[in-house]
Amino acid sequence: MDPFLSLLHSFSLSLSDNELSSLKFLCRGKIGKRKLESVRSGGELFSILLEQQLIASDKVSFLEELLENIKREDLVSQLKQFVEEGEVNAPDDQPDVHEKRLLKAAIEVICENVGREWKMLMRKLGISEVKMDRIVAANPFNLQEQVVQSLREWQKWKGKDAKVTDLIKALRGCNMNLVADRVEQKLNTGTT
Missing domain, CATH: 1.10.533.10 (Death Domain, Fas)
Incomplete structure (x- = not known):
């Protein structure tokens, strides 16, 4: 079907x-x-x-x-x-399987740890205010879902150029070093 x-x-x-x-x-x-x-x-x-x-x-x-x-x-x-x-997306615009697995693990950690400061991270990643406002409007009382949807938006926008290293760099750029460390730790302990 x-x-x-x-x-x-x-x-x-x-x-x-x-x-x-x-x-x-x-x-x-x-x-x-x-x-x-x-x-x-x-x-x-x-x-x-x-x-x-x-x-x-x-x-x-x-x-x-x-x-x-x-x-x-x-x-x-x-x-x-x-x-x-x-x-809808063409398969050649997707990250490779290994990078996808890493991204999934990184996004999981970010969603668990970023909290109310998620918009600062999204700005660092280049997501527009309009997109963030739409995400908030679609999920007004669910902070975790707002973070998930905004990261999905970033991943869709970047396509095959979506890299975990970009997420870690953006986290560090927002002084979210603890979250960046947790992402790196998660990637080093089993998802690779």
Whole structure:
């Protein structure tokens, strides 16, 4: 089964009638009025968007914009996660298997230890304020999830250039030496 269609189906099931109406309204410039009037579910709307090639598994910006407009940050997060987890990304833009394992271990340690100072680290890594604000809006009461999502955002942005050494350097640049030491210690004791 196509993972993108599964994702769209789950989105469709979670949309309220008001949200569907809002989506239809937002699509007015792209889809004819008569077609929109016949739409009764999110699935039908997504089918039209797929047919008109406005969305695809490797073309999600319009869908993301729609979901942001109806304030469904939870669905935006799911969509971003779908993209990040390689369903869309080309394999040659991913870190190699060894580096991926190291990154996973490093991210785990950072998430456990950084806490409220995570934004300073993200700035050092080059993540924009807008992206951080979106992450906070999507996970308003979950500090750990904010850290995880921002590190995923960094990893997606860097692609195959995402390196553990960059994380350690950024940690030290923020005077988070204890966390940097813990990352190095974790990497030296078993993940390598």
